Amino acid sequence: MIKVNNVSKKYTLKNREIFALNDTSLSIEDSKLAVIHGKSGSGKTTLLNIMAGLLPPSNGSISLDGVDPYLLGDKELSLFRNKNIGYIPQGTSGVSSLTVLENVMLPANIYGVNDIKEKAVSLLKDLGLENLMDSYPAELSGGELRRVSIARAIINSPKMIFADEPTNDLDKENTEFVLKLLKEKSREGMSVVIVSHDEAAMKYADDVIRMGSIQ
Ligand SMILES: Nc1ncnc2c1ncn2[C@@H]1O[C@H](COP(=O)(O)OP(=O)(O)O)[C@@H](O)[C@H]1O
Numbered sequence: 001m002i003k004v005n006n007v008s009k010k011y012t013l014k015n016r017e018i019f020a021l022n023d024t025s026l027s028i029e030d031s032k033l034a035v036i037h038g039k040s041g042s043g044k045t046t047l048l049n050i051m052a053g054l055l056p057p058s059n060g061s062i063s064l065d066g067v068d069p070y071l072l073g074d075k076e077l078s079l080f081r082n083k084n085i086g087y088i089p090q091g092t093s094g095v096s097s098l099t100v101l102e103n104v105m106l107p108a109n110i111y112g113v114n115d116i117k118e119k120a121v122s123l124l125k126d127l128g129l130e131n132l133m134d135s136y137p138a139e140l141s142g143g144e145l146r147r148v149s150i151a152r153a154i155i156n157s158p159k160m161i162f163a164d165e166p167t168n169d170l171d172k173e174n175t176e177f178v179l180k181l182l183k184e185k186s187r188e189g190m191s192v193v194i195v196s197h198d199e200a201a202m203k204y205a206d207d208v209i210r211m212g213s214i215q
């Protein structure tokens with residue numbers, strides 16, 4: 001269960017205060033796919049990053065299966081995130097000097113899990129990337145790179161997945177593929193939170209969180 005309790009995020013620029021997020025509360029149950037919807041600048045990425053343990057709120061608190069990640073020390077927080085949270089960042093990413101397979105294994109290798117290759121290969125096969133395992137990120141298309149990001153986010157079988165505009169820039173076929181896959185993960189028991197203004201995402205949503213209307 002993901003809980004957000006009266007969370008705000010304030011930035012001070014010169015003498016001006018900007019609320020990227022203002023007194024927001026919500027909860028997302030396990031095995032649900034929630035879509036955060038709203039216009040540009042409404043605080044979607046800020047909310048997602050706060051829920052993913054990446055950005056401490058200025059006010060309020062969050063709870064991820066009963067744990068407030070911002071009460072953990074740095075090292076505990078890294079471990080907690082590595083084990084429980086899969087994050088699919090906006091845009092394309094990947095460590096350019098590592099192959100696709102090495103990129104996918106990275107989150108497992110960081111904490112000394114070394115018998116992960118079989119799982120990574122099987123995940124890449126599921127995602128239709130078996131022929132690209134030894135390629136480098138620069139050699140892949142946008143849709144293929146997004147699938148690599150997803151494989152990397154789920155390699156440690158996290159309890160929660162957070163994705164920022166995961167279908168942005170993808171064609172219809174890749175969009176459906178990515179959304180179906182994330183839906184499948186939620187059915188397997190993961191909580192999935194997607195930021196999206198893509199109408200295609202709506203039909204997969206168990207919950208729609210409309211930014212602007214909840215603030
Ligand atoms: N680091 C930051 N410093 C100052 N303002 C920020 C920062 N991050 C976000 N904002 C502002 O907060 C608002 C919400 O941003 P964001 O969460 O990225 O919105 P969205 O993802 O919905 O487009 C925007 O007005 C943005 O300019």
Ligand SMILES: [Mg+2]
Nearest residue numbers: 044045046164
């Ligand atoms: Mg955003």
